[in-house]
Amino acid sequence: MVQPTKNILFSSDLSVNMSQVFEHAAALAICHNANIIVLHVMEESPGSEKRIRMAFGEELYKNLKSEHKDGARNILSGKNIDALKIRQAIAGFFEGAQQNKEPSENNSLIKKILVAEGRSIADEIASTAAEEGCDLIVMGCKQQGLLAEAMGNHVIRKVLKRSGVPVFIVPFNEK
Numbered sequence: 001m002v003q004p005t006k007n008i009l010f011s012s013d014l015s016v017n018m019s020q021v022f023e024h025a026a027a028l029a030i031c032h033n034a035n036i037i038v039l040h041v042m043e044e045s046p047g048s049e050k051r052i053r054m055a056f057g058e059e060l061y062k063n064l065k066s067e068h069k070d071g072a073r074n075i076l077s078g079k080n081i082d083a084l085k086i087r088q089a090i091a092g093f094f095e096g097a098q099q100n101k102e103p104s105e106n107n108s109l110i111k112k113i114l115v116a117e118g119r120s121i122a123d124e125i126a127s128t129a130a131e132e133g134c135d136l137i138v139m140g141c142k143q144q145g146l147l148a149e150a151m152g153n154h155v156i157r158k159v160l161k162r163s164g165v166p167v168f169i170v171p172f173n174e175k
Contacts, residue, residue, distance in 0.1 A: 005032040007111070009134040011039050011125050011159075020172040021140035026109060028136065028168070035111035037132050041124040042117045122158030129165055136166050143171040 010025040012018045029036050112132070118124035129137050141156055160167055 003135060005034045005135040007132060007134040007136075008032075008034050008036050009039055009125070009129045009132065009137045010036050011041070011137060011139045013140075014040055017142075017172045017174060018140055021138060021170040024168065024170045025138040028138065029109040034109070034135070036109045037111055037128075037134060038113045039125065039128050040115050041121045042115065043119070043121050120158070121155050122162055125155075125159050126162035126164075129163060134165060136168055137163055138168045138170065140170050140172050143173055 005028065008025055008029055010022060012022070025036055028034065114128065116124045116128060125137060125139075128134075137159065139156060139159065156167070156169060
């Protein structure tokens with residue numbers, strides 16, 4: 001039996017194209033009366049980390065890493081001009097989709113915004129979906145070569161292999 005969808009994990013690479021993907025996640029959330037958990041994963045690269053630490057020192061490395069994490073969080077939470085434009089477009093989508101609902105139901109569908117770090121983006125997505133009790137993962141993929149990317153050595157393929165829940169892949173056109 002298919003379980004009801006209550007939590008949707010929306011995985012974002014912070015590109016402008018993600019607004020197209022988020023619209024699908026939002027539509028699914030509205031249809032299922034579900035929450036959205038937004039996730040951005042910063043991939044750790046052990047070789048480059050070591051070189052940066054050696055070249056610039058531990059303190060500067062920690063500062064740069066902290067700034068990157070804060071920047072990602074600011075984009076996701078709307079404290080960035082490009083993110084503000086995306087959020088305004090999303091707000092317009094919500095207004096259109098929710099006009100027939102009661103005013104008390106007009107709350108944001110976003111339950112949480114997470115910025116994670118890991119050696120594997122796919123592992124972080126799959127483990128976050130499990131930890132947060134997500135019933136569905138929504139990801140985006142460039143429309144050109146969608147099948148090639150899904151079948152190749154790409155993050156989507158890895159998530160499909162590791163995930164215990166359905167993965168909804170949204171093709172998008174590059175802007």
